[in-house]
Amino acid sequence: xxxxxxxxxxxxxxxxxxxxxxxxxxxxxxxxxxxxxxxxxxxxxxxxxxxxxxxxxxxxxxxxxxxxxxxxxxxxxxxxxxxxxxxxxxxxxxxxxxxxxxxxxxxxxxxxxxxxxxxxxxxxxxxxxxxxxxxxxxxxxxxxxxxxxxxxxxxxxxxxxxxxxxxxxxxxxxxxxxxxxxxxxxxxxxxxxxxxxxxxxxxxxxxxxxxxxxxxxxxxxxxxxxxxxxxxxxxxxxxxxxxxxxxxxxxxxxxxxxxxxxxxxxxxxxxxxxxxxxxxxxxxxxxxxxxxxxxxxxxxxxxxxxxxxxxxx
Numbered sequence: 226x227x228x229x230x231x232x233x234x235x236x237x238x239x240x241x242x243x244x245x246x247x248x249x250x251x252x253x254x255x256x257x258x259x260x261x262x263x264x265x266x267x268x269x270x271x272x273x274x275x276x277x278x279x280x281x282x283x284x285x286x287x288x289x290x291x292x293x294x295x296x297x298x299x300x301x302x303x304x305x306x307x308x309x310x311x312x313x314x315x316x317x318x319x320x321x322x323x324x325x326x327x328x329x330x331x332x333x334x335x336x337x338x339x340x341x342x343x344x345x346x347x348x349x350x351x352x353x354x355x356x357x358x359x360x361x362x363x364x365x366x367x368x369x370x371x372x373x374x375x376x377x378x379x380x381x382x383x384x385x386x387x388x389x390x391x392x393x394x395x396x397x398x399x400x401x402x403x404x405x406x407x408x409x410x411x412x413x414x415x416x417x418x419x420x421x422x423x424x425x426x427x428x429x430x431x432x433x434x435x436x437x438x439x440x441x442x443x444x445x446x447x448x449x450x451x452x453x454x455x456x457x458x459x460x461x462x463x464x465x466x467x468x469x470x471x472x473x474x475x476x477x478x479x480x481x482x483x484x485x486x487x488x489x490x491x492x493x494x495x496x497x498x499x500x501x502x503x504x505x506x507x508x509x510x511x512x513x514x515x516x517x518x519x520x521x522x523x524x525x526x527x528x529x530x531x532x533x534x535x536x537x538x
Contacts (some may be wrong), residue, residue, distance in 0.1 A: 243273075257304075273285065403441060
């Protein structure tokens, strides 16, 4: 039996309750802690929601508003309704009924909903996907990521094995680094040179976030002597080591430093359930960067989708 549930807009006074709920949720990651969400608060009007049942917090939804549209969340890779092990399907249906009613009252006519991919779920947590289907939401974007299932890894391709062997003869050193500025300069140069775009984060932003969340955000790098030639920024969650940025400079590419680095990282994260390389899609998921995804799949990674839905209110 579903009891009375009420919807409340997030306020700073709720921060301790919000963060504690995220820490104990079944599908939340550190991206939903308020200190992460609010690093770019100047770019987004926060409209996060909290759902209470008889005074007890049962779900939250990171969100921002722009015009008459609610996004969950425009500044995050994924979002959606975050819940704990008490959440069951009938209750989620009630939450979406109330959410729709609440948004109508607030003059919001559309919800853009980024579901949390299943690899981040500690327990099954797709009640929201059923509920949003019941409200006739349509899939408007599907990005494809590449993920290694660590318990039964697919062997590397011959080409990647060759690159690893070659890299090991180059005198490279693998280590954790705190030099985010140097690495983000490598990322920035490569993205601007190849695609004419800038990284999602500036060096200052990623340094700020890494200082706030040193247990979750880590930079691993390949060095040739004292010079960083390649790096990967890892976002850690309970089940997933997610590569937020992967990049090498000219020397690193010549030395196959990324092959060297990724093999080492996979060994570092053998205790995780998944190693996720991130998406290889562009133009709202309509274009697949085949060269990029081939590189990832040659390490034994296979497709996991990141879905976005649109629901009329």
